[in-house]
Amino acid sequence: MSRGGSGGHTRVKTARGRTASSTRWLARQLNDPYVKRAHAEGFRSRAAYKLIELDDKYGFLKGAKRVIDLGIAPGGWSQVVRRKCPAAAIVGIDLLPVDPIDGVTIAQMDFMDDAAPEWLKETLGGPADLVLSDMAANTVGHQQTDHLRTMALVEAGAYFAVQVLKPGGAFIAKSLAGGSDNDLVALLKRNFTTVRHAKPPASRKGSSEWYVVAQGFKGQAE
DSSP states (O other): OOSSTTTOOOEEEOOOOOOHHHHHHHHEEEEEEEHHHHHHOOOTHHHHHHHHHHHHOOOOTTOOOOOEEETTTOOOOHHHHHHTTTTOOEEEESSSOOOTTEEEEEEEEOSSSSHHHHHHHHTSOOOOEEEEEEOOOOSSOHHHHHHHHHHHHHHHHHHHEEEEEEEEEEEEEEEEETHHHHHHHHHHHHHEEEEEOOTTTTTTTTTTTEEEEEEEOOOOOO
């Protein structure tokens, strides 16, 4: 790779065996200020700043004592929770292996496995103040199919949140723009006092992702 331009922009040379798309991805990573900041501040991914920016705006981490992180890999969101809520119990789950994080209990498990919700509840040891979901389905290359599979995961996370949150708790999830978002929003509006959509500055402008911030869990119906 080489540096060029007066602004310190890093230009990636085309390498043998590297596709044009991977070269563009690498160039974007090398020139992304959030990636550079994550390296400097010890976060595992630039996604940490999405959670930081959302919390700066909505304040859902304040006072959180029990937190569940769905789709924890590589661990940036749980790192943020540890720094902002050092005494909180944090439990995370992901299909991918995740390097240990001090103070976080992590399982490599499919959230859709029947055993996963019960493991999360038992490990957390009480009602959650906050459920985070950064889950996304593995892509198959068909846009509509990929969208529906990811939204099914997000909805499953929302149903789980309704089962484990304490009254007043919050559910924060990565979502995707599109029509299938309606069912998710309806579910959340039934169970939370406020439901908002947000796209934090750290979320790339060209991405279809946005975030749902549901606060003030009403409590499970009798």
